[in-house]
Amino acid sequence: MKPDMDLVPTSSQTVGPFFHSELTTDEHCVRCIAGPNAKGERAWITFRVLDADGAPVDDAMLEIWQADAQGKYNHPDDPHFGTSDEDWIGFGRLATGEDGSCVLETIKPGCIRHNSIQAPHLTVAVFARGMLKQLYTRVYFAGDVTNEEDPILSLVPADRRDTLMAKPDSVRPRYWRFDVRLQGEQETVFFDV
Amino acid sequence: MDGKTTLTSIKPYRRVPEGSQPPSLYEPYHSTTKRAPLKPLILLPHTLSEITGPIYGHEKMGEKDNDLTAQHEGEPLGERIIVSGRVFDSNGRPVPNALIEIWQANSAGRYRHAKDQHPAPLDPNFTGAGRTLTDQNGAYRFITIKPGAYPWLNHYNAWRPAHIHFSVFGNAFISRLVTQMYFPGDSLFPYDPIFQSIPDENARERLISKFDLETTQPQWAKGFVFDIVLRGPEATPFET
Numbered sequence: 001m002k003p004d005m006d007l008v009p010t011s012s013q014t015v016g017p018f019f020h021s022e023l024t025t026d027e028h029c030v031r032c033i034a035g036p037n038a039k040g041e042r043a044w045i046t047f048r049v050l051d052a053d054g055a056p057v058d059d060a061m062l063e064i065w066q067a068d069a070q071g072k073y074n075h076p077d078d079p080h081f082g083t084s085d086e087d088w089i090g091f092g093r094l095a096t097g098e099d100g101s102c103v104l105e106t107i108k109p110g111c112i113r114h115n116s117i118q119a120p121h122l123t124v125a126v127f128a129r130g131m132l133k134q135l136y137t138r139v140y141f142a143g144d145v146t147n148e149e150d151p152i153l154s155l156v157p158a159d160r161r162d163t164l165m166a167k168p169d170s171v172r173p174r175y176w177r178f179d180v181r182l183q184g185e186q187e188t189v190f191f192d193v
Numbered sequence: 194m195d196g197k198t199t200l201t202s203i204k205p206y207r208r209v210p211e212g213s214q215p216p217s218l219y220e221p222y223h224s225t226t227k228r229a230p231l232k233p234l235i236l237l238p239h240t241l242s243e244i245t246g247p248i249y250g251h252e253k254m255g256e257k258d259n260d261l262t263a264q265h266e267g268e269p270l271g272e273r274i275i276v277s278g279r280v281f282d283s284n285g286r287p288v289p290n291a292l293i294e295i296w297q298a299n300s301a302g303r304y305r306h307a308k309d310q311h312p313a314p315l316d317p318n319f320t321g322a323g324r325t326l327t328d329q330n331g332a333y334r335f336i337t338i339k340p341g342a343y344p345w346l347n348h349y350n351a352w353r354p355a356h357i358h359f360s361v362f363g364n365a366f367i368s369r370l371v372t373q374m375y376f377p378g379d380s381l382f383p384y385d386p387i388f389q390s391i392p393d394e395n396a397r398e399r400l401i402s403k404f405d406l407e408t409t410q411p412q413w414a415k416g417f418v419f420d421i422v423l424r425g426p427e428a429t430p431f432e433t
Contacts, residue, residue, distance in 0.1 A: 005285030007422045008213045011391045011400060013373040014222075016358060018304040022296040022322035023360060027253065052227040059308075065247060065366040075245035077204075077364070091247030114241050115203065123242050123366055130224030132215035132390050134371065136237070156235055182228045192234035193206075193243055193367045 012133035017059050019127075024061060024095035031094055032105035033066060035087030040069025040107035045139065045166055045176045047094070048101045049126065052183035056100025060128035062180075064092035064104060071110030071120075079114065111146055119146035119153065126180055135190045139166050139178050156189050163188045204426045205239040206367055207283050212393035221386035223347055239367070244426070246366035250292045251326060259325035261297075261337040269319035271300025271338035273414040276374070276402065279331040280361060282425025287331030291423075294324045294360040295335060302341030302355075311343050336414065342381060354381035354388060363423035374419045375401045 015023070022028065034042065049057040067073045072084035084090075094102040112118040122139040140147055142165040147153055153161055163186060169175035181188045218229035237243065257263045262273060276295075280288040298304045298321060301313040305320055319338065327333045340355045356373040363369065375388065379401075382388055391397040408416030 007281060007283045007285055008396060008399075009209050009283050009368075009424045010370055010372055010422045011214055011393075011396045012371060013215070013358075013387055013400070015360075015371045016373075017308055018298075018306045019296060019358065019360075021305055021320065022294050022324070022358075025322075028250070028294075030249075055227075057228065063369070065242070065245070067242070073241055073245040075248075077245050078241055091249050093249075112241055116240075118240060118242070121242070125366070125369060127371060128228060130222070130228035132217060132219060132222065132225060132387070134369065135217070135230065136367070138242075152237065152240070155237075160232075183231055187230055187232050189232075190230050190234050191237040193237050193239070 014129060014132050015061060015127040017129040019061060020095060024093065029094060030089065030092045031103065033064060033089040033092040034105065034107045035089060037087040038068070038085050038107055040110075041174070043106055043108045043174055043176060045104045045106065045122075045178055046101055046169070047096070047104065047178050047180060048099070049096050049128070049180045050100060050182065054181075054184065056096070056098070057128055057182070058096055058098050058100055060096040060100070060126060062092070062094050062096070062102060063125040063127070064094075064106075065123045066090050066092075066106060067109045067112055069107050069110050071112045108141065116151045117146065117149065119144055119150040121150075124180070126182075135182075136193050137180065137188050137190050138164055140164050141176070142167050160189050203239055203241065203244060206244060206365055206424050207427050209424065213391070213396040215390035215392075219386065219390040222390055243367045244365045246364060246368065247362065249362060250294075250324065251290070254324065254326065259323055259333075259335050261319065261321065261323045261335065263336070264320055265318040267318045269299065269316050269338050273336070274339050275334065275336055275408055275410065275414050275416045276357065276419060277332065277334040277408055277416065278419040278421060280327050280333065280421045280423060281331060282363065282368070282423050284425045284428055286425065287327075287329075288363055288423060289327055289329045289331055291327040291331070292324065292362045293327065293333050295337075295357050296322045297337065297340040297357045298343055300338050300341050302343035313341070313343070339376065347386065352381050352384070354379040354385050359421070361421055361423060365424070368424040370421065370423055373400065376417065377401055377404055
């Protein structure tokens with residue numbers, strides 16, 4: 001194959017039920033994406049993956065991609081590359097347990113300033129048996145004033161935006177809850193990327 | 194406003210051609226019916242959040258991670274094979290330093306996994322998991338054994354064609370790919386709803402590796418070649 005060709009990307013196939021022996025061993029999971037000295041407000045997000053009946057999906061894998069507290073991605077295509085927080089990891093990978101949940105430790109990201117200003121958010125890719133390809137969604141933080149101006153949220157019908165909001169846990173400070181509903185009345189908004 | 198950042202435009206990634214990817218809902222694969230969204234997906238213009246992505250797993254690479262036949266005291270049972278290929282983006286450029294992770298059943302069609310109830314033997318010398326990085330030319334290579342077909346409960350007398358699961362990271366979070374590699378001539382293809390879920394026949398066929406005499410090692414192992422294409426950025430007319 002030569003450069004500048006027009007190649008069709010390889011088709012996706014389901015991750016299946018048996019991925020844990022490679023993808024989500026203790027060594028390969030990343031449940032905390034902020035090193036101990038990462039700047040910012042520490043946050044724990046409890047994800048729950050649910051199917052059309054509201055039943056927990058106990059064999060899902062979530063991958064997370066997130067900017068640091070200043071809204072910088074640790075990646076060469078970010079114009080701020082090289083200046084992101086030294087103790088920032090930004091990539092997470094978790095497997096859901098029997099109750100369909102998993103907990104990510106992170107810091108609350110900053111606004112992404114690039115052409116427009118995006119409100120603090122995480123990007124999430126969802127994989128599971130019964131899913132032939134991954135689904136992408138975003139986690140925003142309920143109550144953040146910048147949500148009102150976010151250019152991506154404004155593309156989402158107003159009555160569905162709430163599915164993209166992490167809600168503060170009523171009992172534990174700095175804990176947030178985010179449900180990924182794959183189907184149904186309260187189906188989470190997924191993005192065509 | 195920071196002038197420097199506003200002048201840098203986002204180079205969006207190319208969208209995937211119609212029919213080359215499976216739909217989320219494909220009824221013959223029954224588990225999709227309760228796990229596929231039914232509301233419309235929102236078309237997302239690409240931002241920094243989509244076109245950047247992780248560099249992950251590079252520091253965790255072990256010497257025997259790409260040789261699934263060398264991870265235990267003895268050799269696993271089954272047909273030893275070499276699986277190799279190259280990773281390109283959709284512009285045909287090799288993708289170097291891409292993390293590839295694989296997992297598979299043993300030669301009897303059994304996974305080392307608590308949820309696999311298939312009454313076939315486990316092999317004490319086979320875990321069935323490996324990882325590697327592509328080199329500067331986007332090339333990778335694994336040594337493993339050919340996985341067996343195995344039954345599943347999707348429909349009466351359902352069997353999965355032999356396959357190796359692949360997980361690949363590209364440059365961007367949206368070029369992430371999880372797929373399965375198959376073997377040429379498998380008689381189970383027509384009956385497998387996971388394989389058949391891909392509408393475009395050519396795209397489907399590209400998941401089937403090719404037997405390759407060049408990479409076959411005499412008196413030792415057959416070679417199979419599997420090239421992978423990840424989504425790449427839209428080409429600009431000014432680029433050379």
